[in-house]
Amino acid sequence: MASSTVENYLKHILLLSEDAPDGGLVPMGTLADALAVVPGTVTTMVKMLAAEGLAVHRAREGVRLTPAGRKLALNVLRKHRLVETFLVQVLKMDWTEVHAEAEQLEHAISDRVLDRLDALLGHPAADPHGDPIPSRSGVLENPVYATLATCPLGTSLQVTRVTDQSGDFLQFVVQHGLTPGSALEVAERDLPAGIVRLRRPGRREITLSLAAAAKISVTRRK
Amino acid sequence: MASSTVENYLKHILLLSEDAPDGGLVPMGTLADALAVVPGTVTTMVKMLAAEGLAVHRAREGVRLTPAGRKLALNVLRKHRLVETFLVQVLKMDWTEVHAEAEQLEHAISDRVLDRLDALLGHPAADPHGDPIPSRSGVLENPVYATLATCPLGTSLQVTRVTDQSGDFLQFVVQHGLTPGSALEVAERDLPAGIVRLRRPGRREITLSLAAAAKISVTRRK
DNA sequence: GCCGCTATTTTGATTAGTCAAATTAGTTTT
C-alpha cells in the first residue's frame, strides 16, 4: 500500500497538472513548493514513483501521472473532499478549518469507510469549497467556470467554487458572504487598476483585486 | 506532536498496565508482542519515551507511564473508542471490523474533531465492545466486571464487555448472540474440564472454554 | 557457589524520507 508520502506526491501532481498547459507535465520546482520540500527531494521521490509505475519522469522537464498513478491520486482526492464535506455537513465544523483536518484523514480512511461516508452524505458532487469530488470509478468532472476576473459584467451570478484553501482567504470569503451559493453581480472591472467591484443583494458593495477575483468561480444565476 | 508510533507505544503500555499486577509495570517482552515488534526495538523506543518524560524505564523490569504519558495515552484511547462507536452507530459498519479502522484513524483525528464526534454521539460512556471511553478530562472508569469464567451460576446476566478485539473472536461472539446487551445465564461451569455452559432465552445452549469465557464480562440483569 | 535458562539490552545494518550544498543541463543574453 502506498505510504501517505506517496499519496501526497500523487495528489499534488494531479492537482498541479490540472492547470499545467504542458500536456499535464508538472515542473519539479512547482511540485517541491506545493509539498514544502526541497527540489532535490522531489527528484529522488519522483524517480521512485516512476520506478513503481505511478508516474513518468521526463528529466529536466517535469513529471506526469501514469493511469495507475492517476487512479490512486483520484482516490486520495475523493477521500479528501468527501472528508471535508463530512466535517462541514455532519460535524458542523467551520468551513475555513476543515482543509487541514482532511489533509491528515485522507491517508487514514479505508475505502470501505469512504463508501459509507459517500452514502451517508448522499453521493455529493462537490465539497464545501465547490471543488468536484471524483466519482468512485475515478471520473473527475472539471467544469471550466468563469471567475469574477473573467465573467461578463452586470449579469446575475452565483458563486460555485472557491479555489484557494488558505485559511486567510477563506476567512475573507466567509466574512463578505462570498461562499458557494451566494448571489452577486460584477458592477465594474478596471483592468489597469487591477480591481473588481461587486454588487450583492442586501449587502454593501465590495472591491477586490483581480488576483482575488480569479479565485472565485461563478455561473449565471438561474 | 507525538508520532503515531509513539502514540501506539503509549496506548499499549496503558492497556497492558491495566492488568499488570506489578504496580502497572509492563514487561518489555509483553509490549513487544502487543506491538508486533522485536524486543530490542522496544528497549530502544522505551528509552526514548523515558528521555521525553513520557514513561519510566526500570532496566530489566519493565516500563510504566508518567502522568504526562498517561494523559497522552488516554487521549489516544479516547479517540480509538469514539471512532469505533462512530463507525458502528453512524456509518453502520460491522461490529467486528471497526477495530482495524480505528487503529489508523486514532492517529489522524484532531482534538477538535474528537470533541465534535463526542457531541454527535451523545458523550457515550462505552464503545460497541463495551470498553469504557476515557473522559475528555482523562478519567478512565474501569469497573471490575465478573466474567463468564467467574460469575455466579444460575443468575440472570447480561453481557457488558468483550475484551478481545480479534476478528475471529468477535465473529464468534456475533454468531452466537453474545454481543454487549445480550441476556444469558451460566448453567454449568466445569473447572477440571475447562468449560462453561451457557443458557440463553430463545436460543440453544452453547459451551465454551474457560479461556473464551474469561473474555466476556457480565453484570446482573436488572 | 556455579550452571543454565529466559528476558532484556547492545550493537551494527537497513529503509523511507528528508536537507544542504555542489554540480550539471538548458536557455537567454550579450
Add this chain to the structure above:
DNA sequence: AAAACTAATTTGACTAATCAAAATAGCGGC
C-alpha cells in the same frame, strides 16, 4: 559562441523506526 542565469540533479549526511544476532543480567536449581 561565450557568459550568465535558472531549474534540475547528484552527492553525502541525517533522523526515526525497525530487525538480526550477539552479549549480558538475573534467576532458580542443584
